[in-house]
Amino acid sequence: MSSKHNISHTTEIAVPIDFVWKTLFDLQDWKQWNKWTLLATKDASATPAEGMPGILKACYEGNDKDWQTFDFVFGEILHGDDKKQQQPVRLLTWRGSVASGCLFSGHHTMRLERIDDTTTRLIHAEHFGGLLPTLGLGLPYKTLNRNYRLMNESFQAHVEQKFKEQEI
Incomplete structure (x- = not known):
């Protein structure tokens, strides 16, 4: 069943896909641009992989206070080509649930x-x-919708600046 609270934001970034992917996949770098969501593997030295458990920290107000922590599992991680479109696609996903998803489930994608x-x-x-x-319970859905848009904008500015600095 689809939820009326589903979120989707699309942003164009003036940087080649491989550089954007390298920056997105560097979870340690998220602290530099993301005031709302931080991801980590449970084993801090591990590279994220499908099925691996992780920890998500969420700060709904983006003020570096009142961080909440949630367990999740990395879903599909794709660094390849979309065979139908014959285009490079990069995908980072994770999912979390409560009571085997009956009470709550979330499937997050950054494509x-x-x-x-x-x-x-x-x-x-x-x-x-x-x-x-x-x-309409469980999370502040309107705030999350705003935060995902802000995350896109912040990531775009971060990766474009980082790319520009690399070219100099």
Whole structure:
């Protein structure tokens, strides 16, 4: 069942897809641009992989206070080509649930698509399921929607600046 609280934001980034992916996949770098969500593997030295447990820290106000911690599992991580579109695609996903998803589930995706040699599309989405989202309970959905948009904007500025500095 689809939730009315599902979120999706798309942002174009004026940087080649491989550079954007390298920056997105560097979870340690998220602290430099992301005031709302931080991801880590449970084993801090491990490289994220599908099925690996992780820890998500969320700060709904983006003020570096009142961080909440949630367990999650990395979903599909794709660094390859979309065979249908014959285009490079990069995908980072994670999911969390409460009561095996009956009460709550969230499936978060950050997908990169190559527009051209110098431009990448970021599609940042989360799909919610379970009883709580159906009732509008469990999370501040309007705040999350705003935060994901702000995350896209912050990531775009960060990666474009980082790319520009690398070219100098």
